[in-house]
Amino acid sequence: MANAADPAPRRALAPLETCGPDDRFHDYILGEYEPIAPALGKLRSLNLLVESFAIAGVEREGLALLSAVRGGLGPFRTIWGIKRHHARGELGWELYFYDFQRAHADLSIDSVTAILAPHLRVSGREPRPLPWHMFSVELSPAGLLEGAPSAIDIYIDMRSYKCDGAGLAFENVYTFHDARTEIEEVLHRVRSCVHFDPSRDQLHRLMPPHLFNCHRICVANKRHADAMYFSRIPTPALARFLRDQQWPTALADFVRTRTDQLGHLLWDVGIDFRAIEGHATTVKSGVYGSF
Amino acid sequence: MAASESQSLPQGGGDVRLLPPAPPWPGESLMVTFAFRCNIACTFCMVEDALNVLPGTSLEAFKRAVEDRSLLQGVSRIIFSGGEVTLAKELPAYAAFARSLPGIRHVRIQTNATRLGDRRALRTLMDAGIDEFFVSFHAPEAALYDQLAQREGSFESILAGLESIVAEGGSLSTNTAIVAANHDRLEAIVERLLPFRPQSVEFWNYWPRGDEEAQRQMSARVGDVRPHLLGALRLALENGIPPVVKWFPRCLLGPFARYLDDAQPKALIDDGYWTREPAYSCIYEGICADAGGACSGLSHSYVEQHGWEETLLSPRKLPAGASRANEARVETRSLVKDAGEKRTHAAAVAAWLAQFGLAPGMDIEGFRLQGAALGRGVAMLALQFEQGGERIEVRLYPRDPRRAVFTRTASYDMVYARVAPALERTAQRLAEALARTIAAQDRGGRSLPG
């Protein structure tokens, strides 16, 4: 394990990106926040994403995709997510495109599909104009390396739909709550999750103190799991999360040994949990940032 | 104590008469720490990682520190603590110097008392000016005590120390750490202490400094502690001894909640000590009127060990619309920063503003000072201004020459939060005006509230 005093060696070959005077900072629903420490010259959150590409062996492909998105949409408009699938230990990614007011002509499913096209084959399309506020595109190593098709997810109100070809399949329901003032709603939502048994499962296993100390909590119900998301946690809490969720050591060390260089940032994290042998068990975890 | 202040307990406390809480000694005390070594090894020690590591405050450093008389403002007691300060042969010199300071009426040591059975040694300390003894007392009998202290014979030496203190006319108060091993012996502990007539008995629920992830598995479940703690408090009160409780959920104390007081004195201690200060939260802190100032909730270490206790704790609900905004929450609690009278963080912020002639509602550059919020997990105070729906936030940080900032005063770095370009110049003028106001009183060495 790398020493906390020395930044752990990186896998990525690309130089680290640092914050400039015009950088903007967003949580995973594109809510803008002020960095919690001076940011100039410190590391952008994107570096973690690039590091994860490198760890999964897709740095070149991942970087090409990021640069296409930045070139096509401009900076600080896109959310990235890294997922860890616990059963397989595999990493995957997702990019999220928000347009709450549907006011941005350059941001449509078609335009983003076109931007991604040289690097990624997006299989889904909108069957008719839908009142989405966000859509996302999943990336996998196979998608980046071998051109496997990537579905899109469309988010409408508090629901999401998987869009494969022109077909829509209902996927998830999300509710968002202030972590403090709406804690009773959070408790109600968690207690009514089918994958959480209040008589056997302990809430702090899903929501330890370093995650509870967040901005907002989202509880989601999915087809095969339930989920909790915690927004705007500081970097030491992210380091702990990566360790607890057994993320690749290289990625966890990247954060743990650079808490100063990443200390201005807030992060978003989430877990999908499923009742396995009677206990809520994390099956997927995710980390989010913006670029 | 005025008899009229006593009142009977209608329920929960039975017929015991509630005494007023013991005088809040932390607010009128300055703690000086040195001698980071010990002759026993309590399993729950909160300075374990500092023993034989921290250099402690030398007598010279103590003398230099109090040259700034503001440090002694409102202070009538000097407390010496370590480690075990009776192991330091310089202790009488520290005590004599403390006695010579203006306004100091008491000199206290926090001690395990194992060395105080030696009357001559005790007399030397008392002759040097020590008149109060705050003695750790964690078990009612030798087997458990020696197990907790990891030294055979500890209990007998402590009893001898207690006897000497009383015989020599020292003022005695005690402190019991509540941990898994002794949580069901709290009544017996009070019983054992009664013959020594302590001025007060304190019960400090395990304070997990340095045990962030509960590796020691030291905490007892608060639901298991509760009946024994209430029994101990009742027994103390029945015998006219005011108790103090620290770091225990207020909602579990029933009529004894008035004895909960987490305050600690301000302290001269190595900064490194605070890096492992335990964090506290309550799952209901956003909706409980007692959260924050009146109740710390549970330590994160406790939550890691036993969970949030969400079905046991019962928040005293804030009136509708008065719930705490997430952003205004203060995440860390500091023993040093909690010094002084027990104050809410809001009161601490108000006092901080007042020292610079600032107050909520006042106008600066046409903007109204609407609120102030302490940073979450970062030393920062955000002052929020408003004018006709336009909001500007000016943030103050402790001064750091490496920080890129908009402006500085002697003690603070100041920036304003991002605003729309049209408001940029206004925000700059406001930040400059605020800096001038603060700078007029700021000669350096000021800290942030909370």
Ligand code: SF4
């Ligand atoms: S609900 Fe929480 S904050 Fe309120 S009194 Fe109980 S422990 Fe303290």
